[in-house]
Amino acid sequence: MSIDETDRQIIQATQAGLPLVSEPYQAVAEQLGLSAQAVMLHIAEMQQTGVIRRIAAVPNHYKLGYRYNGMTVWDVDDSYVDELGQKVAKLPFVSHCYQRPRHWPDWPYNLFAMVHGKVEADAEQQIAIIAELLGEQAHRHEVLYSTKILKKTGLRIGG
Amino acid sequence: MDAIDKAIVNRLQQGFPICASPYQRVAEELSLPEAELLSRLQAMLADGVLSRFGPMYHAEQMGGALTLAALKVPDERFDEVTEIVNAFPEVAHNYARNHLLNMWFVLATEKPEQVQSVIAEIERQTGLPVYNMPKISEYFVGLQLEA
Numbered sequence: 001m002s003i004d005e006t007d008r009q010i011i012q013a014t015q016a017g018l019p020l021v022s023e024p025y026q027a028v029a030e031q032l033g034l035s036a037q038a039v040m041l042h043i044a045e046m047q048q049t050g051v052i053r054r055i056a057a058v059p060n061h062y063k064l065g066y067r068y069n070g071m072t073v074w075d076v077d078d079s080y081v082d083e084l085g086q087k088v089a090k091l092p093f094v095s096h097c098y099q100r101p102r103h104w105p106d107w108p109y110n111l112f113a114m115v116h117g118k119v120e121a122d123a124e125q126q127i128a129i130i131a132e133l134l135g136e137q138a139h140r141h142e143v144l145y146s147t148k149i150l151k152k153t154g155l156r157i158g159g
Numbered sequence: 160m161d162a163i164d165k166a167i168v169n170r171l172q173q174g175f176p177i178c179a180s181p182y183q184r185v186a187e188e189l190s191l192p193e194a195e196l197l198s199r200l201q202a203m204l205a206d207g208v209l210s211r212f213g214p215m216y217h218a219e220q221m222g223g224a225l226t227l228a229a230l231k232v233p234d235e236r237f238d239e240v241t242e243i244v245n246a247f248p249e250v251a252h253n254y255a256r257n258h259l260l261n262m263w264f265v266l267a268t269e270k271p272e273q274v275q276s277v278i279a280e281i282e283r284q285t286g287l288p289v290y291n292m293p294k295i296s297e298y299f300v301g302l303q304l305e306a
Contacts, residue, residue, distance in 0.1 A: 002221070002222045003221045003222065007221075011214075011221070014213050014214050015213075015214075015216060016211065016213070017204070017211050017212050017213040018175075018212060018213035018214065020182075020197050020200055020201055020212075021197075022180055022183065022193065022197075023179055023180060024181065024182070025179070025181075026179070036179065040177050040178070043177055043214065044177050046214070047177070049220060050217055050220040051216060051217055051220045051221045052214045052215065052216060052217070053215040053216075053217050054173075054174045054175075054214075054215055055174060055175035055177070055213060055214045055215070056172050056173065056174055056212070056215055057167075057168055057171035057172055057200075057203075057209050057211075057212045058209060058210045058211050058212070058215065059168055059172065059208065059209055059210070059304060059306065060207050060208060060209065060210050061304065063206070063207060063208040064160075064208070064304055064305075064306050066304060071256065071263070081296070082296060082298075085296060085298040086299075088298065089299055089300045094300055095300060095304070096300060097297075097298040097300055098227075098294040098295075098296065098297050098298065099294065099296040099298075100227065100292040100293070100294055100295060101291075101292055101293070101295060103290050103292075106259070106260075107260070107290060110295075112227075116304060142258070144256040144257060144258045144260075144263070145256065145257050146254040146255065146256050146263075147255045147256060147257055148254070148255040149252075149253075149254060150241050150244075150245060150253035150254060150255055150262070150264075151244075151245045151250060151251075151252060151253040151264070152210045152251075152252050152253075153210075153211070153251060153252075154210075154211060154215065154216070154251050154252075154267075155216045155217075155251050155267040156248040156249075156251070156267075157223075157269045158248060158269070
């Protein structure tokens, strides 16, 4: 997938956020010297091709009351990781699930799944469910709770 | 946050229309005046309830790259290293976590080769090795957090 120069300008104009005015696409269009129609068309195309996942609000987990945001990491056999990853991702409380490379010797984990709880017991219960699902296929695991959001701006491309 | 704020957050995590007056359309769905939707959104962004509102861009789909990386930061250097890492515009997110690998950040770059150069520059400026963990596979999830 690639983006054209107009897409690039629209990305730069909206990467910090969509204007909070009645006609936000018109506002972006005026800023860039385009028509609102052209801006909407480019945005719709980028959404179609996945350059834009969606146009949406990104909440701060803590402010919604989710204080226990755990990155659970598991060491499973590489030959089973896809099958297990797909199962874990289907759990209703898992927000992200990835296979990532190990870094021997200090990082033996290859399966990552994010869980979110308002109280510690909720997160612990979710982790127990993942542990049960993985069973003996998981040789070991750890949970890394976030203790602070240091930055959360999303993608920024340069001018 | 009251019930109206929660309804707005839940509705706006799902997506937003592309039309001339999209706030008006969402406001109608929520049975709110458009001006109230806009002022509540403004307030939630100012309070940090929302980190942002707008198009969520996907670096890989635009021909760039994305990776998760971690650092083992000595406690006494944590603030200094946070400042160094956060100063890079390519650092999209950064979280402190309770582990020896205590700083975890996402790099989102417009060009794939920038991942390696940013990592090298972070290593140079911090003097710490970066553990690069680009995804090998992504398993589909669709969860949104209920407010």
